[in-house]
Amino acid sequence: MNEKVKIVWNGIIKENPSLRLVLGTCPTLAVTTLAANGLGMGLSATFVLICSGVVVSALRNVIPGKVRLPAYITIIATFVTVLMMLVKAYLPALNSSLGVYLPLIVVNCIILGRAEMFASKNKVLDSALDGLGMGLGFTLTLVLMGSIREILGSGTLFGLNLHLPVEPMIVFITPPGGFFVFGILMAGVIFLEEKTGQRRERKAGCAGCPSAEFCQAKESE
Amino acid sequence: MSTWSEYCKPVAVLLTICVVVGLLLSGVNAMTAPTIAANEEAAANEAYFAALPEADAFTPLECGVDGVTAALRADNGAGYVITAQSRGYGGMVPAAVAFSREGEILNVVMMDNDETPGMGSKVADAGFIANFVGRAAQPLVLEDIDAISGATISSRAALNAVNLAIEAFHQITGGEAG
Numbered sequence: 001m002n003e004k005v006k007i008v009w010n011g012i013i014k015e016n017p018s019l020r021l022v023l024g025t026c027p028t029l030a031v032t033t034l035a036a037n038g039l040g041m042g043l044s045a046t047f048v049l050i051c052s053g054v055v056v057s058a059l060r061n062v063i064p065g066k067v068r069l070p071a072y073i074t075i076i077a078t079f080v081t082v083l084m085m086l087v088k089a090y091l092p093a094l095n096s097s098l099g100v101y102l103p104l105i106v107v108n109c110i111i112l113g114r115a116e117m118f119a120s121k122n123k124v125l126d127s128a129l130d131g132l133g134m135g136l137g138f139t140l141t142l143v144l145m146g147s148i149r150e151i152l153g154s155g156t157l158f159g160l161n162l163h164l165p166v167e168p169m170i171v172f173i174t175p176p177g178g179f180f181v182f183g184i185l186m187a188g189v190i191f192l193e194e195k196t197g198q199r200r201e202r203k204a205g206c207a208g209c210p211s212a213e214f215c216q217a218k219e220s221e
Numbered sequence: 222m223s224t225w226s227e228y229c230k231p232v233a234v235l236l237t238i239c240v241v242v243g244l245l246l247s248g249v250n251a252m253t254a255p256t257i258a259a260n261e262e263a264a265a266n267e268a269y270f271a272a273l274p275e276a277d278a279f280t281p282l283e284c285g286v287d288g289v290t291a292a293l294r295a296d297n298g299a300g301y302v303i304t305a306q307s308r309g310y311g312g313m314v315p316a317a318v319a320f321s322r323e324g325e326i327l328n329v330v331m332m333d334n335d336e337t338p339g340m341g342s343k344v345a346d347a348g349f350i351a352n353f354v355g356r357a358a359q360p361l362v363l364e365d366i367d368a369i370s371g372a373t374i375s376s377r378a379a380l381n382a383v384n385l386a387i388e389a390f391h392q393i394t395g396g397e398a399g
Contacts, residue, residue: 033338059238067231071238078242082249089256092264096333153338170339 004129011133017110018141019189020200024110028142029178031101035158038146039139040094041101044083046135048105049114050128051079056119057127063120072115073106080106110134141185148181149173265291268304272330273319275299286389288382290315294393300327301393305385309378311335314344316379318386324358324394329383341375349379358387 017023024045031041055075056063063071084102087095095102105111114134119127151157153172155164171177193199206212269279269291276295279302284292289305300322306315315332331345343349352366361380368376 063234063238064226064231067235071235074235074238074242078246081246085249085253085257089253089260092260173338 007126007129008133011130012137012140016137016141017134018138019185023113024108024138027101027108028145029175029182031098032142032146032149032178033173035143035146035150037097038142040098042139042142044102045105045108045110045138046132047083048076048079049111049131049135052076052111052115053119053127053131054124056115057122057124060120068120072112076111077106110138145181145185149177153177268317268330268332269293269302272302272317272328273299282393284389284393286385286392288385289389292389292393298322301390303386303389305382305389307378307381307385309334309336310341310374311337314375314378314382316382316386318383320358320390326353326356326358329353331379336375341372343369343372344375344379353383358390360384360387
């Protein structure tokens, strides 16, 4: 497979940020009460991922290691603020449904995680593609989870009434229902790993972290 | 390692990033601020017109009642709209209450709240709103209304918000109506 396609594909399946790297769990659980909210959140995060990936990668030889985290956070916060102003001005409905989770993209660990793990070590184009792949992986997971919760919890999908024969189960749009669906999806991922013979060993503690091989805290130990 | 790369460069780089970012943000802000302000005003107006569709335009009035967020008089004399909020189960429960000039509650619109979906969020249902419509602007107690079963806190919050609006109505009309 072409190298560039591989980078994008990596984020969607192999290192899916929500289900395999287990990053960005807070927005994953919080905004997926409706499929449309998941889509809005996913695309917003994708925008920030691509833009911050490009800038961090372009500045990777300029930013000294000592101040890399404050520099990355400043860059990420800038793009989130730009996004927030644009959404408020041109998509006010999305702004009111995402609420506080829109500014909280600043501290979404997928974005800082990819800046640290990928963009700070790779070329600009590759970093943009990594952001695109990670963003799409995140978006697809949120839309999938949002669809399950919306269908079961409200009996609608993207706002369309599905006229289901059973009463909607409201628990699915509450936080406990979010954890339940997330758990089922994680179990589904492990089931697929088992089926395709790619079972990843999961350990407790630091070594069990999906990002352990990139982690700089480990190196300095 | 020299003093420059050890101490000065990190500061200089971070400072440069912040300056560039600041300029960029002020540019975007200047571009979007007017649209954002217009959107916010339109969103507020939408609630007022939903409560009192007969009105043509609104004039804001002064009101000193705690919890009342806006008090407006319809320019064509259709009545008044007062928005008030009270604490519910998941945050504030805001309501826009429309009064006729004679002091009758014409309509209540429950604005966005964070009450439990399917439980407290039912305060916005037509069945619950019907508790208030047509009543005289006199303070209500919980026994006066048909509260939502399983959502007493949300029902009480909605009731309190309406009561605050009633209090504000008497204040702005000088107690002569109703």
